Amino acid sequence: MRGHVRRPDKEIPRRGYRPGYFSAYIGGFHALNQLCSPERRRPHSHAFSVTHGEDLCTHHIRPGVELSNAETNAELRNEQEFIDRLYERLAELRSASERAMSDALSRDAGTFQARVERDVLVAEQSGLLAALNSGERGLCFGRLVFRDGRDHHIGRIGVRLDDADRTPLVVDWRAEVARPFYLATGHTPMGLRRRRHITTEDRRVTALHDEILDLGDPERTGHEGTDADAVLLASLDSARTGRMHEIVQTIQAEQDRVIRAAHRGVLVVEGGPGTGKTVVALHRAAYLLYAHREQLARRAVLVVGPNATFLRYIGEVLPSLGETGVLLATPGELFPGVRATGTDTPRAAEVKGRAAMATALERFVLDRQTLPDPAIVIDHEDGELVLDARIAETARGRARSFGLPHNLARPHFTFAVIDALTAQLADRIGADPYGGPNLLGPDDLALLAKGVADNPGVHAAVEELWPVLTPQELVADFLADPVHLPPEDAAAVRRAGGPWTVADVPLLDEAAELLGEDDSAARARAEAERQERVAYAQGVLDLSYGSRTQEFEDRDDEESEVLAAHDLVDAERLAERHEEADHRSAAERAAADRTWAFGHVIVDEAQELSAMAWRLLMRRCPTRSMTLVGDPAQASEPGACGSWDAILGPYVGDRRQLVRLGVNYRTPAQIMEVATRVARSADPGFEPPRSVRATDARPWACRADDLPRAVAEAVARETPDEGRLAVIAPAAHHAALAAALPSASGGPSPDLAAPVVLLTPRGAKGLEFDTVIVVEPAEFRTADLYVSLTRATQRLGVVHTGALPAALAGLPEPAGTPAG
Numbered sequence: 001m002r003g004h005v006r007r008p009d010k011e012i013p014r015r016g017y018r019p020g021y022f023s024a025y026i027g028g029f030h031a032l033n034q035l036c037s038p039e040r041r042r043p044h045s046h047a048f049s050v051t052h053g054e055d056l057c058t059h060h061i062r063p064g065v066e067l068s069n070a071e072t073n074a075e076l077r078n079e080q081e082f083i084d085r086l087y088e089r090l091a092e093l094r095s096a097s098e099r100a101m102s103d104a105l106s107r108d109a110g111t112f113q114a115r116v117e118r119d120v121l122v123a124e125q126s127g128l129l130a131a132l133n134s135g136e137r138g139l140c141f142g143r144l145v146f147r148d149g150r151d152h153h154i155g156r157i158g159v160r161l162d163d164a165d166r167t168p169l170v171v172d173w174r175a176e177v178a179r180p181f182y183l184a185t186g187h188t189p190m191g192l193r194r195r196r197h198i199t200t201e202d203r204r205v206t207a208l209h210d211e212i213l214d215l216g217d218p219e220r221t222g223h224e225g226t227d228a229d230a231v232l233l234a235s236l237d238s239a240r241t242g243r244m245h246e247i248v249q250t251i252q253a254e255q256d257r258v259i260r261a262a263h264r265g266v267l268v269v270e271g272g273p274g275t276g277k278t279v280v281a282l283h284r285a286a287y288l289l290y291a292h293r294e295q296l297a298r299r300a301v302l303v304v305g306p307n308a309t310f311l312r313y314i315g316e317v318l319p320s321l322g323e324t325g326v327l328l329a330t331p332g333e334l335f336p337g338v339r340a341t342g343t344d345t346p347r348a349a350e351v352k353g354r355a356a357m358a359t360a361l362e363r364f365v366l367d368r369q370t371l372p373d374p375a376i377v378i379d380h381e382d383g384e385l386v387l388d389a390r391i392a393e394t395a396r397g398r399a400r401s402f403g404l405p406h407n408l409a410r411p412h413f414t415f416a417v418i419d420a421l422t423a424q425l426a427d428r429i430g431a432d433p434y435g436g437p438n439l440l441g442p443d444d445l446a447l448l449a450k451g452v453a454d455n456p457g458v459h460a461a462v463e464e465l466w467p468v469l470t471p472q473e474l475v476a477d478f479l480a481d482p483v484h485l486p487p488e489d490a491a492a493v494r495r496a497g498g499p500w501t502v503a504d505v506p507l508l509d510e511a512a513e514l515l516g517e518d519d520s521a522a523r524a525r526a527e528a529e530r531q532e533r534v535a536y537a538q539g540v541l542d543l544s545y546g547s548r549t550q551e552f553e554d555r556d557d558e559e560s561e562v563l564a565a566h567d568l569v570d571a572e573r574l575a576e577r578h579e580e581a582d583h584r585s586a587a588e589r590a591a592a593d594r595t596w597a598f599g600h601v602i603v604d605e606a607q608e609l610s611a612m613a614w615r616l617l618m619r620r621c622p623t624r625s626m627t628l629v630g631d632p633a634q635a636s637e638p639g640a641c642g643s644w645d646a647i648l649g650p651y652v653g654d655r656r657q658l659v660r661l662g663v664n665y666r667t668p669a670q671i672m673e674v675a676t677r678v679a680r681s682a683d684p685g686f687e688p689p690r691s692v693r694a695t696d697a698r699p700w701a702c703r704a705d706d707l708p709r710a711v712a713e714a715v716a717r718e719t720p721d722e723g724r725l726a727v728i729a730p731a732a733h734h735a736a737l738a739a740a741l742p743s744a745s746g747g748p749s750p751d752l753a754a755p756v757v758l759l760t761p762r763g764a765k766g767l768e769f770d771t772v773i774v775v776e777p778a779e780f781r782t783a784d785l786y787v788s789l790t791r792a793t794q795r796l797g798v799v800h801t802g803a804l805p806a807a808l809a810g811l812p813e814p815a816g817t818p819a820g
């Protein structure tokens with residue numbers, strides 16, 4: 001049975017807590033105050049008690065003017081009227097944008113210039129529409145009333161009126177003026193008189209929570225009595241949907257500092273499970289795209305996550321914040337044109353991940369620059385040409401001296417060979433029988449050289465001695481015969497054919513770097529096209545300026561044309577933008593371009609990547625503008641780099657900023673205690689993050705003879721009325737479990753929105769569910785077990801046939817019915 005907490009106009013389901021909702025919130029204000037900053041003490045205005053075990057802290061309230069229900073409701077009505085007006089304005093903006101889009105699409109685009117004009121307009125309007133559409137849900141969630149009289153509503157996107165001053169109706173949460181919403185405290189009010197949380201469902205205002213920050217202000221709204229942290233708690237306690245959602249209404253102070261940290265350099269965000277690393281990293285991407293739009297919209301932001309299921313899980317967060325200029329990719333997707341569908345043994349993955357592979361591949365490339373033995377004899381119209389080891393060695397030395405990648409150095413080898421063979425020919429046919437200087441003049445020599453250069457036999461010989469290689473060919477050949485590795489490592493990675501694996505992708509990228517691509521012809525073509533675009537783009541400027549948009553907030557709140565004509569300052573830049581608009585967005589183009597340099601790179605589960613994977617990622621981000629989030633205690637991939645020093649030392653030394661997040665928003669305290677015992681079994685000094693919540697539902701363990709049947713019974717018993725349940729089991733048990741759980745979604749790409757999902761421990765990384773049932777924990781590696789146990793937001797059970805790991809011994813039997 002679930003309890004309910006009353007809220008004005010709505011009931012928030014309490015989902016299994018004992019009576020006294022706030023008593024379940026560990027440490028109450030103590031916890032939240034600490035989690036944000038020592039000085040972040042939320043002010044309160046009514047007597048209020050928070051208990052935690054023996055703790056009892058009472059917050060006494062300053063006397064205020066008691067308000068009648070009518071006055072309190074009037075406050076709600078005012079906000080409702082504002083929200084109604086806001087949605088009307090959103091609808092106007094959307095229609096205007098749709099009209100502009102369809103006008104642009106129906107233009108005659110028969111000429112190059114017309115296509116440029118159309119593409120610019122369509123690209124602008126589609127970005128605008130995406131942002132407007134994303135604003136639909138929870139468009140406005142806060143309000144700041146400043147002591148100096150300023151009064152701002154805060155929203156997921158900024159919206160302005162169509163008046164002469166373009167008055168802001170709602171300020172984007174990322175604008176500087178919105179910052180006190182996240183940071184102001186009674187101690188440091190940042191000029192605020194009052195902070196209001198506005199809760200809406202669809203377009204209806206359902207609750208207001210006010211905090212008074214100006215202690216001398218006697219004015220009351222009638223909504224101070226409810227605790228503003230209830231908004232956070234309701235969000236944390238709500239049923240999971242199988243998709244991560246944005247948290248703009250409840251970002252905590254320590255998270256805000258990460259989100260808005262300086263853009264340059266490497267920021268490392270470390271924290272235990274559920275500390276918000278992922279969600280904070282995604283909000284940081286949204287913030288950076290807002291604060292540095294000009295630069296990042298063109299260079300795009302890359303977010304790397306551990307697997308495709310995880311990317312689907314987080315995939316709605318940025319679009320819901322109006323941001324689409326982000327490429328989400330797994331490490332296996334970072335080599336365009338290659339799909340990593342194969343699997344490596346843990347040992348093979350570990351060997352392939354070592355930095356030493358780069359040296360082995362480099363030597364393997366040098367092996368492909370060979371010397372003829374015996375000499376190659378080439379038929380030629382003026383007599384035989386003999387390409388011997390001496391000529392090849394001299395040519396090879398010359399080509400290598402340029403320090404270019406293999407394929408780019410090849411023309412130098414070719415020229416040197418042609419020179420040498422031409423000289424050979426000239427010596428033979430131009431020799432002075434009387435011993436004087438060669439009789440051939442420069443024109444004769446040029447003619448001879450042309451003949452040699454045109455000889456297909458010469459080209460065949462060059463191809464044999466210095467072949468053009470593709471990364472795929474090179475790595476496939478290397479894996480078939482892994483030379484330059486110790487024999488036992490070579491045996492681990494040896495493979496003839498078969499699909500590419502995730503661990504192969506950094507090898508392919510390394511090979512591509514070593515080989516280079518001879519793209520001189522393509523580059524010349526691209527430059528000619530660019531010149532043509534620049535010439536025509538000038539004519540588009542006036543048109544684009546005339547169609548500028550004026551709706552969005554920008555970061556300084558004064559000039560707000562984020563997507564407007566001031567971006568298009570000259571024809572050169574417009575041509576660049578057109579290049580992007582021409583076919584695909586920057587993120588799409590980046591996805592197809594191995595050499596793309598991203599404006600910012602965010603790596604989630606960063607502790608899992610190998611040294612070779614880091615080499616690849618660093619190449620994608622030459623500016624080293626990166627955010628890495630991870631938790632060393634959750635490292636489980638073979639070949640993972642381990643420490644931040646090991647990861648970053650080779651690239652930035654110790655020039656990095658490290659931030660630790662210490663509060664677990666996901667896992668209730670009772671479950672975290674169990675997970676901590678597991679982590680301490682491997683590392684006695686392990687310190688877990690502090691959970692902000694507790695539940696009555698005690699973790700349980702159930703010994704079974706018939707494992708699939710026991711799991712099916714547990715699932716039937718524990719599946720929440722709303723929300724999601726995950727069964728996390730070693731892969732070896734999946735077939736039997738899938739048969740016993742016909743409605744469960746499983747396999748390599750499970751549907752996380754299904755009520756029951758069957759996952760491996762690795763597949764569960766980064767995800768979360770209301771209820772988690774861990775199967776046969778004795779077969780898990782410690783780090784995998786720790787990760788699996790910490791996926792639950794409400795309830796945890798363990799089903800096993802054999803002995804339990806010591807850390808789980810002593811868990812009670814499951815109660816017949818869920819506690820509640």
Ligand SMILES: Nc1ncnc2c1ncn2[C@@H]1O[C@H](COP(=O)(O)OP(=O)(O)OP(=O)(O)O)[C@@H](O)[C@H]1O
Nearest residue numbers: 247250251252273274275276277278279665666766
């Ligand atoms: N300020 C917040 N307001 C509301 N929800 C939050 C807040 N911070 C974190 N959460 C929620 O807590 C949960 C855990 O967050 P997240 O997945 O980002 O943690 P994590 O540190 O990446 O965890 P893990 O390392 O275990 O994968 C998510 O549901 C997230 O939305």
